[in-house]
Amino acid sequence: MADKTTFKFTAEHEWLDIDGNTATIGITDFAADKLGDVVFVELPKVGSSIQSGKVVGEIESTKSVGELFAPVDGTVVAANGEVTGRPELVNEDPFGAGWMIRIEVADATVFDSAELMDFDAYVALVGE
């Protein structure tokens, strides 16, 4: 499993593990904790295109509903079937087995131009 300190982060409490033109995306432990016990995850279809800032999925807990936002424009190349079957993975291992989708972008530079934070900046944001 990748090291979360190398991940990029969004203000919507999502993480991106970037590898060339692809990125694996999930929500942070902070977000998972705020949601509480996650009971349902709805993810976009593989092959669907996503637009930066648009809602692409839903993460529902016993008491609340969180949304998964697309951090950049791209195409969904994988959706984590494990997590839709066992939503508790989002709470148990948000940076690993609880990942949500993998996307592919046309040009890796979009990751640079998107407003992403590094680990330290994200930690500062959530005040930990």
Add this chain to the structure above:
Amino acid sequence: METSSATSIGEFAGRHIGTGADAQSAMLAAIGYDSVPALLAVAVPDSIQLTDAESILPPAATEREALAELRGIAARNRVHRAMIGLGYYDTITPAVIKRNVLENPSWYTAYTPYQPEISQGRLEALINFQTMVAELTGLDTANSSMLDESTAVVEGMLLARRASGSASNIFLVDEDALPQTKALLENRAEAVGIQLHYTAYDMSPPPDDIDVFGAFIQYPGASGRVWDPSEVIGAVKAQGGLAIVAADLLALTLLTSPGELGADVAVGTTQRFGVPMGFGGPHAGYLAVRSGLERQLPGRLVGVSKDADGHPAFRLTLQAREQHIRREKATSNICTAQVLLAVMAGMYAVYHGPEGLKSIAERVMFNTRFLASAATDGGHTIVHGNYFDTLTLETDRSADDLVARAYEAGFLFHRVDDNRVQFSVDETTSRDELMVLAKILGADAETLEGTVPGHSELSAWIPKGLLRSSSYLTHPVFNTHRSETSMMRYLKYLADKDYALDRGMIPLGSCTMKLNAATEMEAVTWPEFAGLHPFAPEADVEGYLELIGQLESWLADVTGYDSVSLQPNAGSQGELAGLLAIRGYHRSRGDDARTVCLIPSSAHGTNAASAVLAGMNVVVVACDELGNVDVDDLRAKVDEHAQELAALMVTYPSTHGVYEHEIRAITKAVHDAGGQVYIDGANLNALLGYARFGEFGGDVSHLNLHKTFCIPHGGGGPGVGPVAAKAHLAPFLPGHPMAQRPNRIPEGMPVDLDGGISEHSHRNVVSAAPYGSPSILPITWAYIRMMGSEGLRDATGAAVLAANYLAVRLREHYPVLYAGENGLVAHECILDLRPLTEATGVTVDDVAKRLIDFGFHAPTMSFPVPGTLMIEPTESEDLAELDRFVEAMIAIRAEADAVGAGEWPADDNPLHNAPHTARSLLVGEWEHAYSREKAAYPVTSLLRNKYWSPVRRVDQAWGDRNLFCACPPPEAFA
């Protein structure tokens, strides 16, 4: 003015208000005021206080006088044998259910089962209901009731639109649907941009190029027709639409179920399962879906989970679907529905069992068959050869004449048109009645008598493929309680598990759990109120119309409005009706672009959901740190949307339980920009007699008769949410095509804005029945009649006093969030538990569940602010109960401090492990860090009166992740 006290016998206000003069003096001393009026004079802002307390309400009657008056009103109703049908049928309420459920405060004074541990009895009853509906309809999951059949059809339509994936905005509607359902569909579809296409489904084979997102079929049809819709259902589904079937549950004991015919969704009513017609309601509607659509279900759903010890326990499941979470993204505004009536209908099935229900259905069908022979013999033509309980006749004589002859003999038929008449048979139809009816139909009854058919012929009458062969209600619960003794004990067993007002205070903020007095409840089951069909002729319902008229005028008077409609069956439907009225008003003036609805961030989620369903766009207005509307942000939003501003929805006093001082400035800003002001009446209990919505800027409001006006919560319904409006909106209040009387348009109002008064009477229908749920209106009528304007004012004073007393007593133990400029709260107060959680790790949940061990229902949790408890004691609690609550909360605070100080481990203390069952204390070794006495009897008053939670803390997440919404097998409880 002296405050009220329980003085002379017969003065009802002194019975309704829990605190007498001495208690109130002590409470006033605790908070530093001389009198209740002095307290209210400071608490209620000067700018809204009534200057003129004059009221049209008659002086308070005693309980005996009020009942005598109600007797007089009831005597003006005439109960004929209603055979009108159209979704309402006479039925026999088993007396054991009437006495032990409908007339039993253990069932009717409970709240919605938000606290599952102390609601296991009615949750089990609702699981029975869900199982009954799912099995009879042949679908996988049913919810725990809908407001009525027609709103269930609307919800089915909305469900189809979001689940179908079709791009079409066309919904196909059966021409043979109930007339009230058509009216409701037309009103609701228009607001959200859906087009309705009517069809008789008479093309065979059905066309394969119909592009619709869904289709609605009435089964059997409103005219009584029984036909096989499976081809139509197949054709709709083949092109991506969903099929919604409204089915009669009694018929489904004999006919192939909608699920087996291929339907995605089944809807309907359970009224004829032992719930009186009551001139239209309340009854439980139902909605069931096939597997895969569970998450699309509107309303509430009971599921099975497990408690902290791994034992099965019931709870409300998938709650994050609901509007209080999703707000404007919610797909339905239905909150609680008709729990008390769902319990009754479910128990009817428990008592009769599958064979009993089937034999009732067979009897109905045989009797219908007999009347069909009689009609043919009498020279009439039966329009549909296949039927269950309803016959449509074509007569070459006049339909009016036939209806009139039936009426003279004591029967109500339905006149379809000049030469067609229809009538329906029900379980009460007797052999003697059949003979009279045969004569009315022109047959020779004597000759016919020998021709009553036998059971063996049943299969010959039901079209091939429609005779039901699948089993239903096989669970032991539907096959055990045949004797009355067994049934009585089952109901007692369930009631004993639950915490209702008959045990103690239910201090739920924003829910107003006040007394539902026995005298108020008396008339509900009188036959003159319970036995009337909603479409009975005006001459039969004069008493009801008088009661409704009086109640409308009284409610208008106390709220400062001009016109009231009692049609909405819940607060959410009142909201919708009010917003549709605003929409209609703007459109009548050519202001079609006014579609923006401003809603403060603190508002209840239902407001936003209702606005969307009324075709509006929600714009959120910020609140300041005190929970008040941020007036600067409001002005900015008003300016930004001035041309499109339709309305502001605001709750007063605020959802934070505070009298906002800026309310007049707020309403003025909206009016200046051409918008309308909707004041949500959820918190009216803090205002009645001291201020009127209509006088400080409200154009329209809904009231909750189940909060402020004593209709019991029924464990989660019924509710009544009347909508009250100023004269300019009156023409847009709900009408109904079958109303006995057209809406009263205030004098001077144009009656033909776009089509004349008859047009208006059809407008904005939101419920299946013209007057909503009339059989429970005598409750509110009696309350107002017995309180009078002074009593109502005293009740408000006592409610505000009680809330402020609790705030003052608890303030040093828990910070009180949000008070007005004067340090006072309104009728409820919010305790902030976040600092406690921070310091000790003890959560709101822990405190709420520990309150169960102390014998209390928890206050409202985490609304409107996460991590808080909102407490509303109401005027009905006495000082001893308030002090008992204070004692419990202080003791809990000390326990939390002990956890924080490390005296008990964070994961093994009386709070973390609450609630404690007797079983958890007695079975096995006790290996906890605290004693069993501490767990069960933390204060000595519990030694005398202890409520035991039947289950330990329910695992919410497990239940949502492992969805199971029907009766679990008995082995699960081993």
